[in-house]
Amino acid sequence: MQNDAATRPRRAVTCRVAALTAILAAVPVAAALSANGAPEPSAEAAAQAAPSTAAPYVPKRLPDGQPDMQGTYVPNWPTSVPIERWTDEERKAYAGLLVEMRGGQTGAGGGGGFGGERELQGNAPAGTIMIVDPPDGRIPYQPWAEAKRRYLREHLYDREEYISTRTRCFPAGTRSMNMGSNYNGWLIVQAPGVVQIIEEWHHTVRTIYLDGRPHPGPAIQRWMGDSRGRWEGNTLVVDARNFTDKTWIVGEIDGEGPSNSSFHSPALRVQERFTLVDGDQIDYEATYEDPNVFTRPWTLRRKIWKRAPADYELFEYACHEGNIGWENIKKGLMK
Amino acid sequence: MTTARGRVLVTIVLWLPLLGWTGRAEQAPLANLGRTPDGKPDLNGIWQAFTTASWDLEDHNARKGEPGGQSVVVDGPIPYQPWAAAKKAENARMRETADPLRKCYMPGVPRATYLPFPFQIVQTPALVTITYEYNHLARWIWTDGRGHPEGFNFWMGESRGRWEGDTLVVEVKNHNDQTWFDAAGNFHSDELRVVERYTPMGPNHVNYEATIEDPKVFTRPWTINLPLYRRLEKNVQLLDYECLEFETPFLPWDEQPDPSLPPPPRR
Numbered sequence: 001m002q003n004d005a006a007t008r009p010r011r012a013v014t015c016r017v018a019a020l021t022a023i024l025a026a027v028p029v030a031a032a033l034s035a036n037g038a039p040e041p042s043a044e045a046a047a048q049a050a051p052s053t054a055a056p057y058v059p060k061r062l063p064d065g066q067p068d069m070q071g072t073y074v075p076n077w078p079t080s081v082p083i084e085r086w087t088d089e090e091r092k093a094y095a096g097l098l099v100e101m102r103g104g105q106t107g108a109g110g111g112g113g114f115g116g117e118r119e120l121q122g123n124a125p126a127g128t129i130m131i132v133d134p135p136d137g138r139i140p141y142q143p144w145a146e147a148k149r150r151y152l153r154e155h156l157y158d159r160e161e162y163i164s165t166r167t168r169c170f171p172a173g174t175r176s177m178n179m180g181s182n183y184n185g186w187l188i189v190q191a192p193g194v195v196q197i198i199e200e201w202h203h204t205v206r207t208i209y210l211d212g213r214p215h216p217g218p219a220i221q222r223w224m225g226d227s228r229g230r231w232e233g234n235t236l237v238v239d240a241r242n243f244t245d246k247t248w249i250v251g252e253i254d255g256e257g258p259s260n261s262s263f264h265s266p267a268l269r270v271q272e273r274f275t276l277v278d279g280d281q282i283d284y285e286a287t288y289e290d291p292n293v294f295t296r297p298w299t300l301r302r303k304i305w306k307r308a309p310a311d312y313e314l315f316e317y318a319c320h321e322g323n324i325g326w327e328n329i330k331k332g333l334m335k
Numbered sequence: 336m337t338t339a340r341g342r343v344l345v346t347i348v349l350w351l352p353l354l355g356w357t358g359r360a361e362q363a364p365l366a367n368l369g370r371t372p373d374g375k376p377d378l379n380g381i382w383q384a385f386t387t388a389s390w391d392l393e394d395h396n397a398r399k400g401e402p403g404g405q406s407v408v409v410d411g412p413i414p415y416q417p418w419a420a421a422k423k424a425e426n427a428r429m430r431e432t433a434d435p436l437r438k439c440y441m442p443g444v445p446r447a448t449y450l451p452f453p454f455q456i457v458q459t460p461a462l463v464t465i466t467y468e469y470n471h472l473a474r475w476i477w478t479d480g481r482g483h484p485e486g487f488n489f490w491m492g493e494s495r496g497r498w499e500g501d502t503l504v505v506e507v508k509n510h511n512d513q514t515w516f517d518a519a520g521n522f523h524s525d526e527l528r529v530v531e532r533y534t535p536m537g538p539n540h541v542n543y544e545a546t547i548e549d550p551k552v553f554t555r556p557w558t559i560n561l562p563l564y565r566r567l568e569k570n571v572q573l574l575d576y577e578c579l580e581f582e583t584p585f586l587p588w589d590e591q592p593d594p595s596l597p598p599p600p601r602r
Binding site for chain 2: 063070142144151152155160162165169170171187194198202203204207209214220222226245246263264266292293313315316318320321
């Protein structure tokens with residue numbers, strides 16, 4: 001959100017530089033060019049995030065036997081890496097439509113969209129995406145749902161409720177789990193039977209119970225879902241459900257290109273795997289199921305966190321209290 | 336002789352607060368407390384204050400939808416400077432619109448504690464987190480001795496903790512001046528400093544004390560005191576209260592935004 005760029009420029013810049021470095025380091029194979037000179041999406045690129053099995057890492061154990069994953073973390077992969085594979089034509093067409101929807105505005109000023117827009121304009125390491133299954137790299141929406149998603153992204157500024165609830169300063173649901181936010185840190189604490197993940201962005205919280213208790217009944221809907229977990233070796237396996245339908249899989253105003261408006265139903269279920277790669281890095285895999293909107297389960301994978309520098313500290317993120325961008329968008333909507 | 340006795344007396348008076356401080360810390364440890372492996376009282380779990388303090392810290396009669404209640408200020412009335420007493424009265428008059436919670440803003444500390452919603456403590460040796468059901472507020476309280484960052488202010492202030500015996504002491508500084516202590520207009524400036532003391536009274540009860548200091552607004556420090564109760568329901572966990580949810584429209588997942596689009600399959 002642009003209010004962050006204003007209040008925390010130093011860290012935002014640092015993170016962007018770090019993110020770029022990470023792109024360059026992590027994705028050399030993604031630069032392989034196809035016959036027409038366009039970067040070719042590659043399965044290898046996505047596989048960069050695959051958990052390493054080479055040298056087994058032996059984590060410290062906590063008194064209750066859990067592997068110790070506590071600490072302060074920052075993103076270990078640029079969040080501008082798209083979740084889905086879109087062709088250059090699709091990306092450019094949507095970028096053009098966005099400019100049209102904004103009345104010709106192309107420069108800075110639109111909330112949240114500019115990392116994404118740069119990406120749409122071709123500065124990102126094309127070919128690197130998060131989805132590893134299905135092979136076409138697209139969220140397998142049912143036809144009616146794909147039509148809805150397309151309509152929403154093409155009429156983004158028509159109505160308040162077409163704009164992502166993340167923009168409106170609600171907890172972002174799965175958007176926080178997959179894309180995250182490239183200018184914010186994370187805090188993980190563990191107590192017996194509990195792993196808690198606090199995201200600096202809008203202080204969202206996930207408390208993952210490991211004590212075998214059941215999820216609440218299906219009528220209970222939660223903004224970040226409701227999480228139960230267990231350890232399989234060095235991997236924290238989480239079953240998240242009881243989601244509200246008010247969040248999107250991804251989508252942040254116009255920042256995520258044609259993947260904007262990727263809605264889901266309350267039947268969404270996300271099976272996640274957080275793998276401790278070494279003392280400093282955590283990899284992430286998630287399988288999404290929602291029989292109301294998808295034709296089949298699908299899976300994404302990314303490098304998610306690395307340990308933050310020792311002097312890095314999470315600050316308060318007053319999203320709603322400082323959400324001037326949203327106030328301005330609403331004024332625009334009313335015109 | 337007189338001088339010496341006087342000096343002793345002065346010394347005792349000067350040290351009284353400190354004696355009081357350490358006296359509390361050295362109270363005999365409660366035997367029936369659950370303890371974490373590092374020997375601290377185990378505060379892990381879901382807690383809630385059952386009090387009307389969020390509507391008014393001091394004595395108040397019921398209002399529509401709001402229970403009446405008695406003061407939680409132990410050394411009241413709240414010692415406002417004269418200009419601040421006038422502002423408090425004005426706040427109270429405008430409370431229906433001016434209470435920052437009406438705009439879904441963060442409540443600050445200590446108000447977060449005694450909102451009518453549960454909160455969760457996750458306790459580790461170096462860090463205690465308190466997360467609140469109300470607007471998914473989160474505080475992360477380092478107990479490893481690091482200092483407060485300077486030059487910032489925050490809606491929830493900025494918390495650093497330490498253990499004094501069985502009491503978790505949290506110093507909260509760097510508040511902004513935008514939050515109220517309650518819906519009755521009790522307020523503070525950005526010079527607010529709060530010292531919270533979480534002292535177990537048993538495995539399921541914590542004595543919560545918060546001392547409030549603000550030289551711009553009050554004539555002296557003052558203290559609130561109320562019990563916190565462990566929520567004992569077997570399946571208790573935090574759910575969500577998103578204040579803004581009731582202020583803004585949403586498009587349900589099974590509703591098409593336009594009649595020209597294919598409908599979702601019947602369920």
